Amino acid sequence: MDEENVSATLAVAVPAEKVFAVLADPATHPAIDGTGWVREPADRAALTEVGQIFRMDMYHPNAQDGDYQVANQVHVLDAPRAIGWRTGHDPKGDGHLEFGGWFWRYDLVPLGPSDTEVTLTYDWSAVPQSVREYIQFPPFGPEHLPNSLQHLAELVAPTSRAGASGG
Incomplete structure (x- = not known):
């Protein structure tokens, strides 16, 4: 595989500030996670710097x-545009x-006053060869990032849209 990152994008009908607030709250991360691996935060303080x-x-x-x-160590924090x-x-x-x-990085692009494009990226380009010998990258299936974005959308969606689903 030539690429050393994967990403997915989803538009949500919520202002970027609200999406960012949910991402900056470690207590929401288990509900966002698309793998089921994240259980609960041991540190509950909001991500601020x-x-x-955490x-x-x-x-x-x-x-x-x-x-x-x-x-996890916050390495990007540019409210309400990016967190990682x-x-x-x-x-x-x-x-x-x-x-x-x-x-992990989330980039938020306002599409208007109440709509945001969210891109989730997982990047493993700095993983040393010694780690790659026992962990396959990415360590999850292709559905993980879209699932995580869908979970995020469900968390931030207005109550009137929370029950809407297709199929």
């Missing part, structure tokens, strides 16, 4: 005992974080 660390409790059947925790974080962990439990070389 570059460099901020931890999330996770589950993956291939992880030892299934449960684990990641430490790189994912790492504390391998020795001593507070020294190591990052794997991948990050």
Whole structure:
């Protein structure tokens, strides 16, 4: 695979400020996640600055005992246009974080006063070869990003639209 990132885009009928507020709240991340791996935030403070660390409790059947925790570091914060974080962990439990070389980023483009185009990108271009030997990238199926954006849209949608669905 030549590409080292994947992205998906969805337009939502919500102002960018409201979408950004939901993304900046770690408590919403389990509901947004399209894999089911994100369980709950260990740190619940809103994301407000570059460099901020927020931890999330996770589950993956291939992880030892299934449960684990990641430490995310905000690396982009440009309210209400962009927010992103790189994912790492504390391998020795001593507070020294190591990052794997991948990050998540949401870019928000206002399409008018009450509509926003949201692009979610997962980038693994900085993952070292030693990590690529035991993790396949991306580590999720092609439906993950569109599912996550749909979950985000359902969270931010006005109540009158929340029950609307096709099919």
